[in-house]
Amino acid sequence: MASNQITAITELDKSHYKTKVYAGGHFIYADEPEEIGGTDEGMPPGALLLASLGSCTAITIRMYADRKNYNLDAIKIELAICKEEEMNKETRITRKIEFSGNLTEDERQRLLVIADKCPIHKILSNPIKIETS
Known part of the structure; x- marks a missing residue:
């Protein structure tokens, strides 16, 4: 990014x-x-939020895999956000990542760690203050 x-x-x-x-x-x-x-x-706004996280995650993984010359053919990410009525204490997003390609188990595990390094993940994982004028 x-x-x-x-x-x-x-x-x-x-x-x-x-x-x-x-x-x-x-x-x-x-x-x-x-x-x-x-x-x-x-798309509804919530889906756009998930799309931002999913695409940023995929791009971050792809950049890393290319830099490390991993044999990663494709990335599929399925995302879901909890229902609005469940957001009283926290908002929960689930993210399932699938890799296609000839990867070792160590490479797969490393890519899952890298997924959390994407900028949108960082934004959503920290407190957010919205200032309206």
Whole structure:
């Protein structure tokens, strides 16, 4: 991940919950499912959070594996976040990582350690203070 500050802009007009998200010259939609009033034209915000953790984890693992010349063909990461009503004391995210390739058990274990070094994992594992103006 680059050392520049990460920024994003979100915009929501009268389109119910379909939100425009801009970051680094890229554009996506976030939305909610139809059953709660959205148009289901984009991922819900919680899924975007999980996608950030999953993609950052995969990229961090890939960078390390390439640098160490590991025979890693592919990485699959399954993520889930606890239900909102369970977040009163902590928010629990589960992450299951699968590797494809001719890896030793030591290499697999090392990659699991490296997974926790991704910047988004570090952000989510520390107290977060949100300042609103």
